[in-house]
Amino acid sequence: MSASFDRYQKRKLISSYFSVVISIALVLFLLGCLGLLVLNAKKVADHFREQVVVTIYLNDSAKDVEINQLEKSLAMADYTKATKFVSKEEAVDIVKADIGEDFMEFLGSNPLQRSIDVYLKADYVTNETLDGITEELANKKFIEDITYDNDLVELMNNNVKKITFWVLILSALFTLIAVLLINSSIRLAVYSKRFIIKTMQMVGATKRFIRRPFVFKSVQLGVIGAIVALIGMAIVLYYLNSTFPELELLQKPILLAALFVGIFLLGILITWISTFIATQRFLNLKTDQLYY
Template sequence: MASSFDKYQKRKLISSYISVVISIALVLFLLGCLGLLVINSKKVADHFKEQVVMTIYLNDTAKEVEVNQLKKSLAMADYTKDALYVSKEEAAEFMKAETGEDFMDFVGYNPLKNSIDVHLKADFVTTEQLTEITEDLSNKAFIEEIRYDNDLVELMNDNVKKITFWVLIISGLFTLIAVLLINSSIRLAVYSKRFIIKTMQMVGATKSFIRRPFIWKSVQLGIIGALVALAGMAVVLYYLDITFPELELLKNTVLIAGLFVGIFVLGILITWISTFIATQRFLNLKTDHLYY
């Protein structure tokens, strides 16, 4: 009979430990994923900014030397990510492929212009920078027109600021929730041992002696939970890197390593502090209050 009761108690204890580990792992995993988002938010925003195209249309009278000089100056400019020359013939072929019709059959000639499509570096995709670049390039007589979607640029920059602000707010809120959830799980685990704590105290054990095994066990659970969370984060990061290779998520090795270490340390710290506070609370309780 005693053996059956002991097995029941052991199963109950293991079940309690597993639930604590799962709670810690899930909370740290979600917190880590949010951390990955924060770390890579600028890179994601920069990726979308660099999709904005500034098209420089050239006069038909533009000389080959002038065009080549312009291409070289654009390639060397600080604001250029890449520049692609598109001849009027290539533009006509592209439009034909897009519409499925040859518009030159109707107009009798090719009205399109030779152009250069410029993708700017993310830091230069602002209304002020684009205006300055446009004014500088417009001084060249052989450039007929420069076009870009200014409304899109303004909308994109406004949205990036809003998203960054809310991501920071959510990160802070999520960190607080993570601490509270893990603390709650640890307190429940310690609560089930409150009579053992009081018994040890009554036979003369010091508070530090009583706390030590509880803290060590909680730290072990925190380490296991953190390792599970880190494994999940690694899988998510690997999947995202394969799905969106252009973002080069794995190039931020220092920040990612720092995040992984931070999550691991956080798992240990929260469990240590939560267990210390929980055991201290029951150590200070009177025996009569243990039943409430």
């Protein structure tokens, strides 16, 4: 009978520890994923900004020397990330791919113009910068027209500001929730041993002596939970980097290492503080208050 009861108690204890570890791991994993989002929010936004294209259409009378000089000057400009010259033949292939049919069969001649596609650096993708580039190039006689999606640029910049603001708010809110959830799990684990705490105290054990094994065990669970969370974060990071290599998520290893270390230390710190507070509470309770 005694052996059966001991096995039951052991299973109950293991189940309690397992639930605490899972709770800590899940909360830290979600917090770490949010941290990855915060670290890479600007990079993701910059990636989409740099897809905006400024297309410069050239007159048929434009000389090759003029086009080459223009392309070189654009490539050397501070705002330029990349340039691409599109010939009349390449323009035909692009339009064919877009509309899905060969329009040249009906027209007989190529009405499309040569052009230069300019991809800007993310910090320069603003309406003010694009208007300035347009004004600067408009006085060149061999340039027919300059186009870009003005509405898209304005919408993108507005959305980036809104998303950045809400990501910061959510980060602060989720950090608070993470602390409360882990604290709740630790308090429940300590609550189940409140009678043991009071018994040790009644036989003369000091508060520090009673508190030490609880804190040590909770920190151990915090370390295990943090390691599980970090493994999950590493898998997510590897998957995202493999799926979206253009985002270059591993380009700043120092920041990533700091995030991983921060999540690990956070798991230890929260469990230590939560256990200290929880044990202190039950140590200060009177015996008749343990039943409530």
